[in-house]
Amino acid sequence: MGKLVAISDLHVRYEENRQITERLRPADEDDWLLVAGDVGEMSEDIEWALTLLAERFAKVIWVPGNHELWTPPDDPLRLTGEARYRWLVDLCRRLGIVTPEDPYPVWEGEGGPAVIVPLFLLYDYSFRPAGTRTKAEALEVAENAGVICTDEFMLKHDPYPSREAWSRARVAATEARLAAELPPGVPTVLVNHYPLVREPTRVLRYPEFALWCGTEATADWPLRFHAASVVYGHLHIHRLTHHDGVPHHEVSLGYPREWQRWLKDPGRLVPVLPKERTAVER
Numbered sequence: 329m330g331k332l333v334a335i336s337d338l339h340v341r342y343e344e345n346r347q348i349t350e351r352l353r354p355a356d357e358d359d360w361l362l363v364a365g366d367v368g369e370m371s372e373d374i375e376w377a378l379t380l381l382a383e384r385f386a387k388v389i390w391v392p393g394n395h396e397l398w399t400p401p402d403d404p405l406r407l408t409g410e411a412r413y414r415w416l417v418d419l420c421r422r423l424g425i426v427t428p429e430d431p432y433p434v435w436e437g438e439g440g441p442a443v444i445v446p447l448f449l450l451y452d453y454s455f456r457p458a459g460t461r462t463k464a465e466a467l468e469v470a471e472n473a474g475v476i477c478t479d480e481f482m483l484k485h486d487p488y489p490s491r492e493a494w495s496r497a498r499v500a501a502t503e504a505r506l507a508a509e510l511p512p513g514v515p516t517v518l519v520n521h522y523p524l525v526r527e528p529t530r531v532l533r534y535p536e537f538a539l540w541c542g543t544e545a546t547a548d549w550p551l552r553f554h555a556a557s558v559v560y561g562h563l564h565i566h567r568l569t570h571h572d573g574v575p576h577h578e579v580s581l582g583y584p585r586e587w588q589r590w591l592k593d594p595g596r597l598v599p600v601l602p603k604e605r606t607a608v609e610r
């Protein structure tokens with residue numbers, strides 16, 4: 329029986345990560361792969377990695393990370409913001425990969441049934457440092473601590489007036505879609521590049537970086553939308569934590585200097601549903 333497995337933050341711009349990506353294979357021909365963002369930032373790299381994965385796995389489900397949404401100065405693809413996201417969605421559709429814009433597939437293999445919900449929600453600067461009340465105050469604290477995310481220069485947000493406006497629009501549209509479309513009584517697997525709750529960001533080496541890591545608006549989504557499992561990346565802190573009884577899997581590979589130090593088995597695909605699962609108890 330196939331397994332539902334996940335990975336994120338492949339960052340294939342690095343040769344060592346490219347080699348790990350080339351070795352990713354399903355253990356069973358029915359395995360589905362969740363790719364929780366940050367495959368890379370160059371359009372050619374993203375296309376290379378997603379093509380390879382789509383050929384190998386029975387189904388691939390992808391959500392964008394911040395890196396896919398960058399417009400690097402040396403990328404021939406000059407699209408920015410929403411137009412760049414749409415280009416990525418079109419690429420995935422050509423490859424048969426499921427995106428946040430597609431109907432939610434139902435996993436029927438090990439640990440199923442579960443509705444797989446790929447999410448694109450960005451962040452809205454609401455994970456602010458203690459004592460700050462606005463984005464401006466929070467950015468000032470972060471800047472004074474020497475922390476600034478490259479997104480501020482590379483992640484364009486047009487046609488939205490700001491990244492937080494884009495995030496709010498995504499949260500509102502997704503919330504409405506989930507309320508309308510999720511079948512009753514079937515648990516979900518929520519897949520997002522960023523954590524859905526703030527707690528996992530508490531262990532960041534630079535806590536101010538949490539500003540670029542999610543939104544308070546999704547704190548109750550795992551319970552509200554009956555998550556059997558939550559899958560995310562972005563933090564590059566590979567681990568499993570539980571919040572309100574729901575497992576949250578951070579499935580990053582991360583940069584070579586990180587995985588060479590922290591991961592025993594870099595490129596291991598993380599199974600995100602247990603073999604035996606009783607009905608969601610709540």
Ligand SMILES: [Fe+2]
Nearest residue numbers: 337366562564
């Ligand atoms: Fe990343």
Ligand SMILES: [Fe+2]
Nearest residue numbers: 366393394562
């Ligand atoms: Fe990221």
